[in-house]
Amino acid sequence: MSLQKPVPSDGVLIGSPSEPTAEAPAPVAAAEVEAIGRISVVETPAVPAAPDHPTKAMQTRSAILTGPVLPTLLRLALPTMTVLLAQTAVNVAEAYYVGFLGTQALAGVALVFPVFMLMMMMSNGGLGSGVASAVARATGAGHKHDADALVLHAVVLAVIVGALFTIGAASGGPALYQALGGQDETLNAALKYSNYLFAGAIPVWIVNFLAAALRGSGNVRVPAMVTLAGALVLIPFSPILIFGFGPIPRLGIGGAGIAFALYYGAAMLVLLRYMTTGRSGLTLKSGSLEGRLFKDILRVGLPTAFSTVLTNLTVIVVTGAVGLFGTTALAAYGIASRLDYVMIPILFGICTSVLTMVGVNMGAGQVARAKRIARISSFVGAGIAGSIGLIVAIFPMLWLRLFSHDPDVLAVGSTYLRIVAPAYGALGFGFVIAFAAQGAGHVLWPFVGATSRLVLAAGCGWIAVSYLGGGMATLAAMVSTSLVGYAAICAIAMFSGAVWRAQKG
Numbered sequence: 001m002s003l004q005k006p007v008p009s010d011g012v013l014i015g016s017p018s019e020p021t022a023e024a025p026a027p028v029a030a031a032e033v034e035a036i037g038r039i040s041v042v043e044t045p046a047v048p049a050a051p052d053h054p055t056k057a058m059q060t061r062s063a064i065l066t067g068p069v070l071p072t073l074l075r076l077a078l079p080t081m082t083v084l085l086a087q088t089a090v091n092v093a094e095a096y097y098v099g100f101l102g103t104q105a106l107a108g109v110a111l112v113f114p115v116f117m118l119m120m121m122m123s124n125g126g127l128g129s130g131v132a133s134a135v136a137r138a139t140g141a142g143h144k145h146d147a148d149a150l151v152l153h154a155v156v157l158a159v160i161v162g163a164l165f166t167i168g169a170a171s172g173g174p175a176l177y178q179a180l181g182g183q184d185e186t187l188n189a190a191l192k193y194s195n196y197l198f199a200g201a202i203p204v205w206i207v208n209f210l211a212a213a214l215r216g217s218g219n220v221r222v223p224a225m226v227t228l229a230g231a232l233v234l235i236p237f238s239p240i241l242i243f244g245f246g247p248i249p250r251l252g253i254g255g256a257g258i259a260f261a262l263y264y265g266a267a268m269l270v271l272l273r274y275m276t277t278g279r280s281g282l283t284l285k286s287g288s289l290e291g292r293l294f295k296d297i298l299r300v301g302l303p304t305a306f307s308t309v310l311t312n313l314t315v316i317v318v319t320g321a322v323g324l325f326g327t328t329a330l331a332a333y334g335i336a337s338r339l340d341y342v343m344i345p346i347l348f349g350i351c352t353s354v355l356t357m358v359g360v361n362m363g364a365g366q367v368a369r370a371k372r373i374a375r376i377s378s379f380v381g382a383g384i385a386g387s388i389g390l391i392v393a394i395f396p397m398l399w400l401r402l403f404s405h406d407p408d409v410l411a412v413g414s415t416y417l418r419i420v421a422p423a424y425g426a427l428g429f430g431f432v433i434a435f436a437a438q439g440a441g442h443v444l445w446p447f448v449g450a451t452s453r454l455v456l457a458a459g460c461g462w463i464a465v466s467y468l469g470g471g472m473a474t475l476a477a478m479v480s481t482s483l484v485g486y487a488a489i490c491a492i493a494m495f496s497g498a499v500w501r502a503q504k505g
Contacts, residue, residue: 060076060218061139061218061360063075064076064218064356064357064360064361065360065361065364065366065369069357069369069372069373069376069377070376070380072357073350073353073354073357073373073376073377073380076218076220076353076356076357077220077349077350077352077353078349079220079221079224079349081346081349081350082224082228082349085345085346086227086228086231086232088342088345088346089231089235090230090231090234090235090238091338091341091342092338092342092402093234093235093238094234094238094256094260095109095335095338095402095403096402096403097238097239097242097243097256098242098253098256099403099404100243101189101242101252101253103327103328103331103404103406103409104184104185104186104189104327105189105252105253106331106334106335106403106404107182107186107189107190107327107330107331107334108177108182108185108186108187108188108189108190108192108193108253109189109190109193109253109256109334110319110330110331110333110334110335110337111177111180111181111182111186111187111190111319111330111334112173112177112190112193112194112197113334113338113341114312114315114316114319115169115173115176115194115312115316116197117312117315117341117344118308118309118312119165119198119201119204119205120204120208121308121311121312121344122161122305122308122309123158123161123204123205123208123209124208124211124212124348125304125308125344125348125351125435126301126304126305126306126307126308126309127157127161127209127297127298127301127302127304127305128208128209128211128212128301129212129300129301129304129355129435129438130296130297130298130299130300130301130302130304130305130438131150131154131157131209131212131213131216131297131301132212132213132215132216132352132355132356132359133216133300133301133355133359133438133439133441134150134216134293134296134297134300135147135150135151135212135213135216135217135282136216136217136355136356136358136359136360136363136439137296137359137360137362137363137441138150138296138363139216139217139218139359139360139363140359140360140361140362140363140364141363141364146293147217147282148282148283148284148285149287149290149293150213150293150296150297151210151213151275151282151283151284152284152285152286152287152289153289153290153293153294153297154209154210154212154213154297155206155209155210155272155284156289157205157209157294157297158202158205158206158208158209159202159205159206161205162201162202162203162204162205162206163201163202165198165201165205166198166199166201166202169194169195169197169198169201170195170198173190173191173194173195173198174187174191176316177190177191177194179320180316180319180320180323181319181320181322181323181324181330182323186327186330189253192252192253192254192257193253193254193256193257194257195254195257196254196256196257196258196260196261197256197257197260197261199257199261200260200261200262200264200265203261203264203265203267203268204264206268206271206272207226207264207267207268207271210223210271210272210275210284211223211226211227211271212352213282214280214282215352215353215355215356216355216356216359217280217281217282217356218356218360219280219281219282220352220353222271222274222280226267226270226271227267229267230263230264230266230267233263234259234260234263237259237262237263238255238256238259238260240255241255241256241258241259242255242256242259243255272284299441300438300441300443303443303444303447304438304443304446304447306447307434307443307446307447307449307450308450310447310450310451310453310454311450311453311454313454313458314450314453314454314457314458314482315337315340316458317454317457317458317459317461317462318333318337318457318458318461318462318475318479319333319334319337320462321458321461321462321465321466321475322472322475324465324466325412325471325472328406328408328409328412329412329472331404331406331409332404332408332409332410332411332412332413332416332472333412333413333416333472335399335400335403335404335409335413336396336399336400336412336413336416336417336420337416339392339399339417339421340420340424340427343385343388343389343424343427343428343431344431346384346385346388347381347384347385347427347428347431347432350377350380350381350384350432351381351431351432351434351435352435353377354373354374354377354432354435354436354439355435355436355438355439356439357370357373357439358370358373358374358436358439358440359439359440359441361373362439362440362441367500367501370436370439370440370500371494371500373436374432374433374436374437374439374440374494375494377432377436378429378432378433378436378491378494379429380432381428381429381431381432382425382426382428382429382432383425383428384428385424385425385427385428385429385431386424386425386426386428388421388424389421389422389423389424389425390421390422392417392421393417393418393421393422396413396414396417396418396421397410397414399417400413400414400417412472415472415473415476416472416475416476419473419476419477419479419480420476420479420480420483422480423479423480423481423483423484424483426483426484426486426487426488427483427486427487429487429490429491430446430449430483430486430487430488430489430490430491431490433446433487433490433491433493433494434446434449434490434493436493437490437493437499440499440500442493442496442499444493444496445489445490445492445493445496445499446490446493448489449485449486449487449489449490450486452482452485452486452489453482453483453485453486455482456478456481456482456485457478457479457481457482460478461474461475461478461479464478
């Protein structure tokens with residue numbers, strides 16, 4: 001075997017009294033991934049670090065276990081929040097560009113958007129939460145070998161689930177979008193956008209799972225940098241493909257999907273290479289697959305992913321109900337409800353930090369501190385989302401005019417935002433508690449909360465529109481009520497003894 005110089009850590013959480021720590025790091029491995037399948041491994045010798053200079057990894061771990069909660073939370077959350085805001089700017093910019101293609105193109109994107117967000121939420125906050133939670137708990141317990149092995153298991157899962165999304169969108173997309181009200185040019189636009197978008201599903205899942213593993217270990221900087229770089233590239237690159245420039249032909253709505261897929265393909269190659277160097281503190285390397293590690297990811301990831309499915313199924317059914325009002329209403333709802341989804345990445349920056357802090361403290365046996373972190377963070381989330389909601393409820397045109405100037409579209413969109421946006425505070429409160437419970441390895445109450453959203457917003461909303469003659473105001477009221485109910489049910493997790501219980505082993 002060839003040898004190479006030892007590689008420094010990039011600020012991740014490693015070490016405990018029972019495992020090799022930063023003062024005496026264990027041998028790490030660097031692996032170069034070729035075609036995702038074949039992996040060649042290069043081992044490096046352990047070199048002791050100077051004991052007088054504590055590593056950034058140890059400082060981060062110490063802050064999570066003993067530091068003041070709010071400053072530590074904000075320090076961990078800020079890089080992710082900043083970058084996710086940049087990512088949100090990409091989504092907003094894309095909708096802005098598509099708006100120039102007309103109302104039918106906007107309506108087509110509205111049909112695809114819930115399925116797209118299902119993929120993003122499952123890979124980041126559904127199964128991705130399972131990856132982050134498993135890595136965080138292994139890190140907090142000082143099980144470095146397991147933390148490394150979890151990275152490989154995450155990549156394998158990403159390939160499988162990503163392929164399912166690509167195949168599912170190609171085979172089931174036409175029937176789904178038509179069932180949601182897509183017809184003629186609107187349906188054609190949805191299919192073209194969807195086919196290109198989901199062609200890059202496997203890279204999306206790999207990137208988001210690797211980012212989740214890094215965040216679970218406390219390394220928020222690298223995922224943030226990759227996402228920020230993508231935002232800086234996509235904002236100018238997407239309109240070039242949509243409208244054409246020089247020798248590049250005009251691709252229309254398909255250009256938006258192609259730009260997205262190309263970015264994630266490049267990001268996947270960058271992150272895979274980075275993870276094989278060992279610089280992250282987590283190392284992607286060859287090894288045997290273990291059922292217990294898949295189980296550790298899936299015992300949190302599967303119920304959380306199912307909760308995500310319920311959340312997005314709620315939006316899909318509501319979209320179908322709006323489709324009964326026609327193309328204009330569908331375009332208006334697509335624009336207005338996009339702000340609902342914008343809340344998710346904003347809150348996600350806080351939630352990933354909460355999950356890591358709670359997971360590490362639970363792994364270290366500090367249950368009371370983990371619960372205190374959850375309580376403080378939930379009010380931070382409610383304050384941020386609630387402030388945005390109140391501003392948009394009072395001034396809905398600040399958001400709506402970014403995408404359309406059609407008076408009919410603006411009128412319907414304003415109705416929705418004035419009723420739903422005030423409930424964003426409840427969404428923030430419940431969403432953060434749900435991630436805290438995931439960090440503790442429990443998902444029951446978040447799952448029940450997501451189910452209540454489906455019943456209230458989708459079930460009752462559909463009945464109100466289809467059978468009782470309700471309009472957009474009635475449907476929006478049901479959505480708002482569902483957010484309040486979701487928060488109330490998730491809050492039960494704060495008082496559940498089953499959630500806040502010291503882990504064994």
